[in-house]
Amino acid sequence: MTETPIWFTPPPRSPRLPEAPPREVRERIALEIDGERVEVEQGATLLDACRAAGREIPTLCYLETLTPVNVCRICVVEVEGARVLAPACSRKAEAGMKVATESPRVATSRKLVLELLASSVDLSTAPGLAELMARYGARPERFGANAASVAQPVKVDNDLYVRDYGKCVLCYKCVEACGVDAQNTFAIAVAGRGFDAGISTEHDVPLPDSACVYCGNCIAVCPTGALMPKPEHDLRAVGRWDEARQTRTDTICAYCGVGCTVTLHVQDGAIVKATSPFENQVTRGNLCVKGRFGFEFVQLGRRR
Amino acid sequence: MDLRFHGNRPSAEERAAIDALLGAPATGWQGGERDAARDGRHAEGGLAAAERRDLLLPCLHALQDRVGWVSRGGLEYVCRRLSVPPAEAWGVATFYHLLATEPRPPVVAHVCDDLACRLAGAERLCARLEREVGPAGAPAGEGNATWLRSPCLGACDRAPAALLFAAGEAPRSAVVAPVADEAALVDALARPAHFPPHELFTEHGSADLRRSVPQLGEPGLLLLARVGTVDPTSLEAYRASGGYRALARAVELGPERLIEEKIASKLVGRGGAAFPTGRKWQAVARARVTPRYLVCNADESEPGTFKDRILLEHDPFGIVEAMTIAGYACGCERGFVYLRGEYPLALERLGEAIAQARAAGLLGDDVLGAGFRFDIEIRRGAGAYICGEETALFNSIEGYRGEPRSKPPFPVEVGLFGKPTVVNNVETLANVPFIVANGGASYAAKGTAGSTGHKLFCVSGRVARPGLYEVPFGTTLGELLLLAGGVAGGRDLAAVLLGGAAGSFVGPEALTLPLTFEDTRAAGTTLGSGVVLVYDDLADLPDALSRIASFFRHESCGQCVPCRVGAVRQEEMLARLAAGRPEGSLAAELETYRELAQAMRDASICGLGQTASAAIESALARFPLFGAPAAGGERP
Numbered sequence: 001m002t003e004t005p006i007w008f009t010p011p012p013r014s015p016r017l018p019e020a021p022p023r024e025v026r027e028r029i030a031l032e033i034d035g036e037r038v039e040v041e042q043g044a045t046l047l048d049a050c051r052a053a054g055r056e057i058p059t060l061c062y063l064e065t066l067t068p069v070n071v072c073r074i075c076v077v078e079v080e081g082a083r084v085l086a087p088a089c090s091r092k093a094e095a096g097m098k099v100a101t102e103s104p105r106v107a108t109s110r111k112l113v114l115e116l117l118a119s120s121v122d123l124s125t126a127p128g129l130a131e132l133m134a135r136y137g138a139r140p141e142r143f144g145a146n147a148a149s150v151a152q153p154v155k156v157d158n159d160l161y162v163r164d165y166g167k168c169v170l171c172y173k174c175v176e177a178c179g180v181d182a183q184n185t186f187a188i189a190v191a192g193r194g195f196d197a198g199i200s201t202e203h204d205v206p207l208p209d210s211a212c213v214y215c216g217n218c219i220a221v222c223p224t225g226a227l228m229p230k231p232e233h234d235l236r237a238v239g240r241w242d243e244a245r246q247t248r249t250d251t252i253c254a255y256c257g258v259g260c261t262v263t264l265h266v267q268d269g270a271i272v273k274a275t276s277p278f279e280n281q282v283t284r285g286n287l288c289v290k291g292r293f294g295f296e297f298v299q300l301g302r303r304r
Numbered sequence: 305m306d307l308r309f310h311g312n313r314p315s316a317e318e319r320a321a322i323d324a325l326l327g328a329p330a331t332g333w334q335g336g337e338r339d340a341a342r343d344g345r346h347a348e349g350g351l352a353a354a355e356r357r358d359l360l361l362p363c364l365h366a367l368q369d370r371v372g373w374v375s376r377g378g379l380e381y382v383c384r385r386l387s388v389p390p391a392e393a394w395g396v397a398t399f400y401h402l403l404a405t406e407p408r409p410p411v412v413a414h415v416c417d418d419l420a421c422r423l424a425g426a427e428r429l430c431a432r433l434e435r436e437v438g439p440a441g442a443p444a445g446e447g448n449a450t451w452l453r454s455p456c457l458g459a460c461d462r463a464p465a466a467l468l469f470a471a472g473e474a475p476r477s478a479v480v481a482p483v484a485d486e487a488a489l490v491d492a493l494a495r496p497a498h499f500p501p502h503e504l505f506t507e508h509g510s511a512d513l514r515r516s517v518p519q520l521g522e523p524g525l526l527l528l529a530r531v532g533t534v535d536p537t538s539l540e541a542y543r544a545s546g547g548y549r550a551l552a553r554a555v556e557l558g559p560e561r562l563i564e565e566k567i568a569s570k571l572v573g574r575g576g577a578a579f580p581t582g583r584k585w586q587a588v589a590r591a592r593v594t595p596r597y598l599v600c601n602a603d604e605s606e607p608g609t610f611k612d613r614i615l616l617e618h619d620p621f622g623i624v625e626a627m628t629i630a631g632y633a634c635g636c637e638r639g640f641v642y643l644r645g646e647y648p649l650a651l652e653r654l655g656e657a658i659a660q661a662r663a664a665g666l667l668g669d670d671v672l673g674a675g676f677r678f679d680i681e682i683r684r685g686a687g688a689y690i691c692g693e694e695t696a697l698f699n700s701i702e703g704y705r706g707e708p709r710s711k712p713p714f715p716v717e718v719g720l721f722g723k724p725t726v727v728n729n730v731e732t733l734a735n736v737p738f739i740v741a742n743g744g745a746s747y748a749a750k751g752t753a754g755s756t757g758h759k760l761f762c763v764s765g766r767v768a769r770p771g772l773y774e775v776p777f778g779t780t781l782g783e784l785l786l787l788a789g790g791v792a793g794g795r796d797l798a799a800v801l802l803g804g805a806a807g808s809f810v811g812p813e814a815l816t817l818p819l820t821f822e823d824t825r826a827a828g829t830t831l832g833s834g835v836v837l838v839y840d841d842l843a844d845l846p847d848a849l850s851r852i853a854s855f856f857r858h859e860s861c862g863q864c865v866p867c868r869v870g871a872v873r874q875e876e877m878l879a880r881l882a883a884g885r886p887e888g889s890l891a892a893e894l895e896t897y898r899e900l901a902q903a904m905r906d907a908s909i910c911g912l913g914q915t916a917s918a919a920i921e922s923a924l925a926r927f928p929l930f931g932a933p934a935a936g937g938e939r940p
Contacts, residue, residue, distance in 0.1 A: 070710050071864045073907040084914060085906045090710055105906055109866070112903030116869035142896050144880070144887040148872050170862065186307075186389030190705065190862070191398040193688070195872045197862030202310075202390035203376060203405075211308035211389065 029095040034102070046077055046088040046099060055101045058110065058132050060223055061171035062089040065284045066181045069172045074113045074132075078103045085109055107136060114138040119147045120195075122167045125225030125236075148195065154233075157206035160214050160293045162233045165198055167226035174199060174218035174227060182286050187211040188218070216292040220275060220285050229293070232273055242267065250277070253291040258282065262291050271295045307349075307389055314381035317473075321370035322363055322378070326385055335384035353387030358721075360388055360703035364397055365645075365684055372412070372471035373404035388703070399705045399861075402469075402645045402687030408441075410471040411449040413493055414646070415483075418607045419801070419837055419851055420460035420764040429464055429486055437494040449493045455689065455855055456607035457481075457646050460764035460837075461516040461614075461771045467646050477648040516614060518771045518788075526750075526758045527734045528774045531618040536653050539660040542621035548666065550737035554629045555674045557740070562633040563589060566736075568744025570756040575601055575692070575729030576806070576832045577911070578821050582744075584726055587716035588634045591724035598631045598639035599701075599720060599727045603685050603692040605644060606804035607855060608835035611760040612730035614772050616643070616650035619734070620657035624680060626733035628661075628671060629740055631678040634726050639680045642697050645687050655682060689859035693910050694719075694727040696861065707863045708910035731760055731834075751777030755820035759831070763788045765838035766795065775819070782815035784836060795840035799927065803832020805852045806915035808922030809845075829922065846882050846929060849920050853878045856916040867913025870904040874917060881930040890932055894924070 026041040033053040040049045045068070050057045060072035070087035077088045080098035085105060100106065114133050118140035123129045132138075140147075155163040170190070178188050187210045191200040201210035219227040228236075235241040246267045253260045261280045265273040274292050278285035314322070314335075323329070329336030332343040360382065367378040374397045383390045397405050402414075415433065417426040430440075433451050438444045440452050451466075457479060459465035465481035466489065483489055513532045514520050520532040535541040542548070554562055567582030588596050600623065604612040616623060627639045643651055658680050661667045667679050683701050685691050691700045695709035698720045719725025735757055739747045748756045755777035761784055764770040768789025775784060781800065791797050797812045808829045810817070817827055824831050839845060853875040860871045877897055880886055886893035901917035908914045925935045 070909070073864050073866055073909075076907045084908075087710065092712075105902070108899055109903045109907040112870070112899060113865050113907065116865055116873065119873070120869050142887060142892070143873050144876065147876060169865070170868070186391055189389070189391040189395035191391075191395045192862070193399050193401075194857060194860040194862045195868055197868070200391070200394065202379070202394040205310070209310065210391065 029093060031093055031095065031097040031099065033099050040093050044093050046079075046086060046091045046093050046097075047075060049093045050077065050088055050099070050101055057088050057101060059089055060169060061173060063173060063221055063278070065278055065286075066173055066176045066221065069176065072113065072169065072171055074110055076106060076109050077101050078106050111136040111138050115140045115143065117169055119143040120149045121169050121224070122149075122151065122164075123169075123224060125167060125228075126169075126223060127225075129224075150195075150198070155206075156230070156233075158208050158214070159230055160289070161216060161219055161227060161229050163199075163207075164226050164228065164233075167224045168199060169224055169226075170197060170199070171223055173221040173223065177217040177221045177286075178212075182217045182284075183213070183215050185211050185213050185215070187213075214289040214293065215287065216289070217286045219292075220278075220287075229273055235267075235272060241272075246272065253287070255288075255290040255294065260287055260291050262287065264295070270299050307383065307387065309380055309384065309390065310376070312376040312380045314377040315371070315375075317370050318367055318375065318378040319381060321366040322381055322385060325362060325366050326359065329385060333384070335381050349387040356386050357388060357703040358701055360386060360393060360396055361400075361683070361686060361700060364393075364400075364403055365686065368403050368686075369469075369471055369475035370473070372410040372469075373406065373408045375407075386703075392704075396703065396705055400645075400686030400688050401858075409443050409445075409448050409450045411445070411493070411496075412469045413449070413451040413489065414454035414457065414467040414469070415451055416455070416457040416459070416463070416465045416467075417453045417851075418456035418855065419805070419848060420456070420608055420770075421464040422847065422851060423765050423839075423843065424463035424482065426464040429466075429483060429489075432486055432490065433493070436490045444494050445492075445496045448496060451493055454646075455858060456605065456609075458604055458610040458613045458644065460608050460610055460762060463764065463770075467648075479646075479648065513618065516610075516771050517618075518769050519774060525774050526738050527615070527731065527760055528619075528772070530622060531614060534619070536618050536620055537656055539621060539657070539664055539666075547621055547737075548625055550740040551625050551628055551632075551666070551672060554632055554740050555672060559589060559633045559635065562629070562740065565739060565744035566633070569735075569739045569747040570744075571732065571735055571739065571747065572755070572821065573729055574731035574735075574759070574834070576606070576803070576830075578831075581728065581732055584716055584728075585630065585634050588636070588724045588726045591717065593724055594635075595638065595723055596634060596636045597720040597723055597725045598627060598634060598636040599694070599697065599725055600627055600639065600641040600730060600733060601692060601694065601697060601727050602641050602643040602647075602650070602730050603697060604730070604833070605646075605689040605692050605859075606806060606833040606835060607852075608762055608764055608801065608804045608837045609833045610762050610764075611772055611834055613644075613647050613650055615730050615734050615760075616647065616654050618653075620650075620654045621661070622737060623654070623730060623733055624657050624661050624667070626736040627680055628667065628678050629736050630726060630728060630733065632671070632676055636726065637677045637679070639678065640701060640720070641680060641682045642691065642701060643682055643684055645685045651682065651684065658682070688861075689855075690861045690910075690912055693912060696910070697727070698725070705861070707861045708912075710909060752818070752820050752822070754822035759819065759834060761819070761834045761836050763836045763838070765801075766792045766840040766843060767838045768792050777820045778818045780815065781810075781817050781819060781836070784819065785815070785838065788838075791838060791840050793840075795842060797838065798841045798843055799839040799845060799923070801835060801837040801839070801848070801919060803830040804835040804837075805855050805919055806911070807832040807835060808918050809926060810922075811926050830918075845923060845927065846878075849923055849929075850875070850878050850882060852919050856912070860912065860916070864907075864909045864913060866904045866906075867908045867910075867916060870900055870908075870913065871916055873900055874904075874920065878920070884931070886930075890930070894932060894935070897924075 028039045038053045059075045068090035070090040075088040076085035078100040079086045115138045151166045249264045253262045260283045263275045276283040332338030333348045363382040367374045457465045459481035462481035470476045534545045571581045572578040688706045690696045691706040693708045696706040700706040715725045751757050761773045799809050857871040857875045860867045862868045
C-alpha cells in the first residue's frame with residue numbers, strides 16, 4: 001500500500017501571522033449637547049454623545065450588553081425641532097442635532113416617570129433610584145394612597161432564585177437576557193397587556209416546570225432586585241444582608257474550560273453571591289448555573 | 305430551537321383546526337406521530353421555523369374559532385408546529401382581548417359600552433344582561449354562552465351594538481346593531497332554545513344601509529359612489545361600474561408617472577396622522593431593499609370610527625384595486641390587509657373580492673397580463689386598538705406582541721419583516737382610483753389648498769341622522785351637522801368630540817370651523833380619523849371622559865412607563881374628580897394632571913400614549929368641569 005493516509009500530512013504552516021480583521025473606520029459627526037459641540041462616530045446613540053459631553057443621563061432599561069428597548073423613558077432628551085422627546089439610549093445621533101439634556105420638558109418627563117414607577121412598584125431594593133427621585137423632585141404620593149400598584153406575593157418556587165414581581169418595572173431586560181441577547185432559552189416573556197402586563201412563563205407555571213436553565217443571567221441584568229438569588233433574598237429577610245461589609249474578589253470559574261471571570265461577593269467570611277463583570281470580554285456579565293449558583297460547596301465545612 | 309413542553313395534548317378538534325391551516329405535521333417534532341427511526345435523525349427549527357412565525361396569530365384564531373378559547377393543549381400544539389417558545393406564544397395569546405386563555409363558553413356577545421353606544425343606552429343594556437343573564441364573563445345558558453363588555457365596535461351609526469361569536473366546526477360571527485330587541489339577546493344568551501342561536505347571526509348591516517349612509521346614491525360622491533349602488537359581491541358589477549379602469553390607466557402611466565400624479569394630488573393619509581401619501585410611496589419605490597411590502601391598515605379601532613368598515617363591506621373591490629395600483633407603483637409583490645377582528649362582514653366580503661380578483665387574473669403572478677406580480681392576504685386582528693399603530697401592526701402580523709417599535713427607523717425603510725413598507729389606511733386607498741383615472745391636479749382642485757379632496761366623517765351621538773358622510777374638505781362643522789339633521793330632538797349642542805378618543809372636544813363656537821387639517825390645527829384640535837361625536841345639553845360629559853380614560857387604560861400595550869402607568873393614574877384621577885374628592889386640593893390635582901398629561905405626550909413611545917390625554921385635556925380647557933372653571937389655553 002503506497003497511499004499515505006491523509007492524517008499523516010498536516011497542511012504547511014502559513015508564514016503569515018494571523019491578524020485581527022480591520023476595524024471599520026466610521027465617519028465622525030458633530031452635534032450639540034446643551035450648546036456644547038461633540039463629535040461621535042456615525043451610528044453612535046445620543047446616550048453615547050451625551051456621555052462624551054460629560055452629561056449624566058439616567059437609565060433604567062438600558063444596558064450595554066443588551067439591545068435597547070427604550071421602554072422606561074427615563075433617558076429622554078429634547079431634540080430641537082422634534083415634536084416629542086427622544087430616548088437617548090436608542091436614538092442615533094445625527095449631524096447637526098441640537099440636544100438639551102435637562103430642559104424643563106425633560107425634567108418633567110423624568111420626574112413623572114419616577115413618580116409613576118414609585119407609586120406602582122416597590123423600589124426599595126433598586127439601587128440609585130432614591131437619589132434620582134431627589135434629583136428630579138419626584139413626589140409619588142401625589143397620586144394618592146390608593147394608587148393601583150403591582151404588589152403581589154413573592155414567587156419562591158426553586159432553591160436558586162426568587163421572583164418578586166411587586167418590584168418589577170417591566171424593563172424587559174430579563175426577557176432579553178433569557179432570549180436572543182444572551183441565553184437563547186426563552187423561558188420567560190412579557191404576558192398580558194397594559195398595566196396588567198408582567199413577566200411570565202407560559203401559563204405562569206413555576207420555574208422548575210418551565211424552560212429555565214437557572215443561568216441567572218436575568219438576575220444579573222435586573223435593575224430593581226425583583227430577581228434575586230435565594231441566599232441574598234433569605235439574608236435580606238432576616239436583616240443580615242449588608243453590602244457595606246462585603247468584599248468583591250474576581251477569580252476564574254473552576255468548573256469548565258471556558259474561563260469565565262466570577263466575582264465572589266463575600267460577607268462575614270462566606271460567599272453570599274457570585275456575579276460576573278459586564279465589561280468582561282468573555283462573559284459580558286453572563287454565567288451558567290454552576291458559575292452563578294454552584295459555590296455552596298466551598299463553605300460546607302467538610303469535603304467528602 | 306430547543307423547546308421545553310409540558311405534554312399537554314390538543315383535542316381532536318383543536319388538532320384538526322390547526323392542521324386545516326398548516327397541513328398535517330410532517331414529523332414527531334411537529335406534534336405528529338413519533339417515528340423513532342425518522343425523528344431521531346434530524347432536528348427542526350432554525351430559519352425554516354422563524355419564517356413561519358407570522359402564522360402564530362392565525363393559528364390562535366383557529367383555536368379560538370373552533371373551541372372558543374386557547375387551551376394549554378392547543379397552544380402547545382401550535383408551539384410545536386411553529387417552533388415557537390411556549391412563553392412567547394403565551395405572551396402573544398394574552399395580548400389580545402378577543403382571545404381567551406381561560407375556558408370561555410363557545411357563544412360570546414361582546415357588548416359595546418363605548419362613547420357612542422353609551423349615548424344610545426349601552427349601560428342600560430349591560431345592566432339588563434347582568435340582571436337576566438349573569439355577570440359579564442360568567443357562563444350562562446347551560447354553560448354555552450356569556451357576554452362581555454367591549455370597546456367601540458365601529459358600529460356607532462347604529463348604536464348600541466353587540467358583536468357575537470359562536471365557536472364551532474362552522475364558526476359564526478355577526479354584528480347586531482342596533483340591539484333593537486334586547487329581550488331576544490337576553491333570551492338567546494340565557495335561555496337558548498337551540499344552539500347556537502341562529503336567529504342572532506343575521507348581519508343587520510346591509511338591510512338598512514341608507515340609515516348608515518344617508519347620502520347613498522347621490523351624485524358627486526367620490527369615495528361612497530359605489531356604496532349601496534353596486535353589488536359588493538360581484539366583480540362583474542364592479543367592472544360594469546367603471547372598476548379596474550384605473551388599474552389599466554395606472555399600467556399605461558407606469559410607476560414613476562403614477563407617483564408624480566399621487567404627489568400632485570396632495571393626498572394625505574386619512575388614518576389620523578395626515579402624512580403625504582405620495583411621498584410615502586416614493587420613498588418605498590426608491591428603496592433599494594427588496595422585497596417591499598404594502599399594508600392596508602384596516603384595524604380601525606378609534607372610538608367613533610366606522611368609515612373603513614363601510615368601505616370594506618360595500619366597496620371591497622375598490623380597495624383591492626387601489627391596493628393593486630399601490631403595489632404596482634411601489635414595487636411591492638405582496639400586500640396585507642390587517643383587518644379588525646370585530647368586522648366579520650368586511651372579512652367575508654373582502655375575502656370574496658380577493659378570491660374573485662385572483663380568479664380573473666387581477667391578482668397573482670401576472671396582473672392584467674401586464675407583467676407584474678401582486679397578491680393580497682388578509683390578516684385578522686384579535687382585539688387590540690394599539691395594532692392600528694403601524695409598527696405595532698407589523699409586530700402583530702409577524703407573530704409577536706402588538707407593541708409599537710421605536711421610530712426612526714420609519715416603515716418606508718424598515719417595516720414589515722424588516723423591509724421597506726407602505727402602510728395606507730383604507731380611506732386613503734379609496735382615493736387612489738379617482739386620482740389615477742382623473743389625474744392628481746383634478747383631485748387637488750377639490751377641497752382646500754391645504755387639504756385636498758373629499759373626507760369621510762363618522763357622525764354619531766346625539767344627531768338626528770347618525771351615519772357616514774362624504775364632504776369636500778372645507779365644509780364647516782355646522783354644515784356637516786346640518787347634513788346629519790342637526791342635534792337630535794332639537795336640543796342644544798353642548799360639545800363635539802372631533803377625531804375620536806385620541807382627538808379633542810370642541811364647543812358650539814366651533815360650528816363655523818372649516819373641517820380641514822390646517823383649520824383644525826390652528827384651532828388646537830384635530831380631524832383625526834374623522835370622528836364627529838355629538839353631545840347635547842343633556843349629555844354627561846364627565847361620564848364620557850371617564851370612558852375615554854378607561855379605554856386608554858384597557859388599550860395601552862404596557863410597554864412604556866408613561867402610558868402603562870400614566871393611563872391608570874389618569875383614570876384614577878378622573879374618578880376622584882368625578883366623586884368630588886381630589887387628592888390634596890382641586891388645584892393641586894389639576895396641576896398633577898397637567899404634568900402627567902405633558903409627560904405622556906412627550907415621553908410615550910407611540911401615538912397612543914402621546915394622545916391618551918388629549919381629549920380629556922381639551923375638555924378641561926374648554927368646559928367648566930368638576931367644579932373648576934374652564935382652564936382655557938390651547939394644546940401645544
